[in-house]
Amino acid sequence: MITDVPDDVVREREITTPTALCLPDGRLNRGAVGWTRHPLHRTDLRGWGRNKRWEYWGLMTPTHVIGITVSSLDYAAVHQVWVLDRRRGTEIDDGAVVPLGRGTLLPESLGRGAARARARGLSIDVEEAWTDGDGSSGADTGSPRSGVAGTRIRVRTGRVEVDVVAGATPGHEALGVVVPWSDRRFQYTVKDVARPLTGTITVDGELTHLGTDAWGVLDHGRGRWPYSMTWNWGAGSGRVDGHVVGVQVGGRWTDGTGSTENALLLDGRLHKNGDELVWEYDHADWLAPWRVHDRDRARVDLTFHPFHERVARTNLLVVAGETHQCFGTWTGWMTTDAGERITVDGVEGWAEEARNRW
DSSP states (O other): OEEEOOOOBOOOOBOOSOEESBOTTSSBOGGGOSEESSOOEEOOOOSSSSEEEEEEEEEEOSSEEEEEEEEEOSSEEEEEEEEEETTTTEEEEEEEEEETTTTEEOOSSTTSSOEEEEETTEEEEEEEEEEOTTSOEEEOOSSOOSSEEEEEEEEEESSEEEEEEEEOOTTOOOEEEEEESSSSOEEEEEEEEEEEEEEEEEETTEEEEOOTTOEEEEEEEEEEOOSEEEEEEEEEEEEETTEEEEEEEEESTTTTTTOOOEEEEETTEEEEEOBOOEEEEOTTOTTSOEEEEOTTSSSEEEEEEEEEEEEEEEEETTEEEEEEEEEEEEEEEEEOTTOOEEEOTTEEEEEEEEEEEO
């Protein structure tokens, strides 16, 4: 059994104006440390060899769970399309490791261009979709626009085709956080939960049109990491008692940095939580319930009930890792900024432990 007990509540600063993540020499801009409700950080990383850039989309529908990754580690690009057929319990795992990141495009900052991956037998395109005042629509041009309708995600492999839009309702907020390990090691992450999905998924020729209970979650990352790191991450999206509810919780990788990545999303409004949360789960039985809570169970008290475990292992000498990502249902509650307890019972998502050398 793993029990990670933090010391204390972190006092964090909300950033409300555009901010550069890095100084001109590539070190961390200490004025960028804090959290945001909208992507305000410019993340043009400088240098080579320790930079990590990625876009991960987790799609959860009544019939499928899909993980889509476009990433660059400078010396290699690592892409993946993973699909779980929930009806049959079968998995498809298509991935590619591309030396020096050839065929990979990632924007310097979120919302400033498309993300694309091309490798043998795999293509991924992620770009903002927008609507003009006349109702016409199009794809991202590389600069921020008003009238954003959502994010279009297109995937093609030998067995899988995805063409969906993760909707962006007016006023929708997403948690952005800068995590500072030092002036030369730091991470900017955006965790954007409860994005309603429309579109189609085709697996082995079987076409599925998405309905009202399909959700997308974005994990956007830009930073310069220590070589070895372990983290926990949990996310969930759904409707509870007539409200759209999003769960975002994390741990271990942020401990002791002065930053946390925990928040409740309620009808598009973000309620930030500064607790270094306790994570309790069993390495001998990953499908046993996970418990995530603050030390006093005063602001967060969650239980995660898994129905499927995904195990991913990588060993490419320089790059190695092991991830246990469990999919299931959240129960319990989180509090709003005003201290109101909001039930999350029935919200679907995942909880994971990842250990990486990269």
